[in-house]
Amino acid sequence: MRLQQVTSDVFLAEGIASNWVIARDGTDLTLIDAGYPGDAAGVVASIEQIGHRIEDVRAVLITHAHIDHVGAIPALLELHRVATYADDRELPTLRGEPHEQATTWDVVSRSWRPRVAKWAITVARAGARTEIHVPETQELPGNSALDLPGGPIPISCPGHTSGHTAYLLPAAGAVVTGDALITGHPIVGTDGPQLLPGFFSHDSAAAVTALDALADIRADTLLPGHGPVWRGTLHDAVATAVARARG
Numbered sequence: 001m002r003l004q005q006v007t008s009d010v011f012l013a014e015g016i017a018s019n020w021v022i023a024r025d026g027t028d029l030t031l032i033d034a035g036y037p038g039d040a041a042g043v044v045a046s047i048e049q050i051g052h053r054i055e056d057v058r059a060v061l062i063t064h065a066h067i068d069h070v071g072a073i074p075a076l077l078e079l080h081r082v083a084t085y086a087d088d089r090e091l092p093t094l095r096g097e098p099h100e101q102a103t104t105w106d107v108v109s110r111s112w113r114p115r116v117a118k119w120a121i122t123v124a125r126a127g128a129r130t131e132i133h134v135p136e137t138q139e140l141p142g143n144s145a146l147d148l149p150g151g152p153i154p155i156s157c158p159g160h161t162s163g164h165t166a167y168l169l170p171a172a173g174a175v176v177t178g179d180a181l182i183t184g185h186p187i188v189g190t191d192g193p194q195l196l197p198g199f200f201s202h203d204s205a206a207a208v209t210a211l212d213a214l215a216d217i218r219a220d221t222l223l224p225g226h227g228p229v230w231r232g233t234l235h236d237a238v239a240t241a242v243a244r245a246r247g
């Protein structure tokens with residue numbers, strides 16, 4: 001786990017093969033996403049590294065219900081019972097109903113390269129093939145600022161999954177974009193704002209359209225689900241990703 005302080009009260013952690021974000025308000029924290037099942041100890045470590053305890057987490061926000069973003073949540077809830085929230089279109093997946101995730105095998109079989117094989121082994125070890133459910137997750141109470149540390153504002157950006165949601169942290173001028181807009185991935189390398197390779201997404205055309213929802217956000221820091229922090233306007237980040245998607 002590698003932790004980066006983005007602003008005085010916002011932190012991005014890079015786990016085994018995905019990121020999570022911590023927003024702080026005094027003694028209280030909001031956790032956004034939580035890595036793979038194998039990242040549970042890393043999530044706890046990230047909280048302790050900034051001088052807090054798991055008990056300081058007031059809620060967990062979910063960008064989308066993929067294993068690399070919700071994997072450690074059940075283990076964390078065992079340590080500290082707290083509310084979890086996601087868009088209502090993610091809730092069936094979180095309850096264990098049929099879902100929209102590319103399996104590791106889908107990815108490997110469609111893109112057999114050494115880099116992909118290495119990634120597949122890493123994520124298998126991190127628990128990519130475990131079934132993770134967070135059935136108690138509640139629907140986000142709306143699309144205005146949530147009464148949680150960091151005052152996160154949910155921004156619906158469906159495409160990668162049907163209920164994919166980004167979160168604007170207004171005071172930090174940062175947007176947690178999950179898998180709607182990333183800045184690198186082990187199977188493609190790291191090269192600025194981009195979409196995930198199409199085979200990861202439920203609807204890749206919608207994933208491009210979803211970027212419109214992000215382009216107008218007034219923020220100058222991008223906190224992606226995969227890849228490093230990127231500084232610049234969301235407008236520029238989206239333009240870069242769209243140009244790249246069109247090749």
Ligand SMILES: [Zn+2]
Pocket residue numbers: 064066160179
């Ligand atoms: Zn995803």
